[in-house]
């Protein structure tokens with residue numbers, strides 16, 4: 595999944611790529627890719643700086659943080675990234691990177707690693723707390739049933755465990771009367 599920079603001759607180029615499910619290696623990632631990846635972008639070349647402006651579309655599968663069931667997250671994200679040669683990433687060139695350093699990335703040799711770029715785009719859209727749906731009812735803490743699909747009828751009473759020791763102290767106020 596490399597973009598060969600030697601093949602970008604003029605100051606501008608248009609690139610369209612499609613990747614099958616098995617082409618993106620998501621082993622070790624918090625998601626699975628479950629739809630082919632579409633990648634469309636324009637490249638602007640200025641000396642050894644390449645600006646990539648485009649969009650990625652696919653769908654990821656995540657585990658719900660409440661009920662643990664897998665669910666799909668559609669991805670349709672725009673990006674605008676500037677790629678500098680790796681050699682300039684060794685300090686001293688802060689001025690060139692400028693204030694929008696978030697959108698600056700680096701390439702090594704004569705290719706941009708589009709797989710790494712896609713991975714970063716995917717992590718940008720991952721929610722902090724993935725939920726299969728906003729009102730996911732999660733797993734019953736008593737019997738372990740998925741409460742989205744089963745009415746287990748367990749008593750859903752939750753007590754703050756930090757308060758439990760205080761209960762014993764409060765028991766019989768009358769005892770403390772002289």
Ligand SMILES: [Zn+2]
Pocket residue numbers: 658659660661662663725726727730731732
């Ligand atoms: Zn859920």
Ligand SMILES: [Zn+2]
Pocket residue numbers: 734735736737738739746747748
């Ligand atoms: Zn239950």
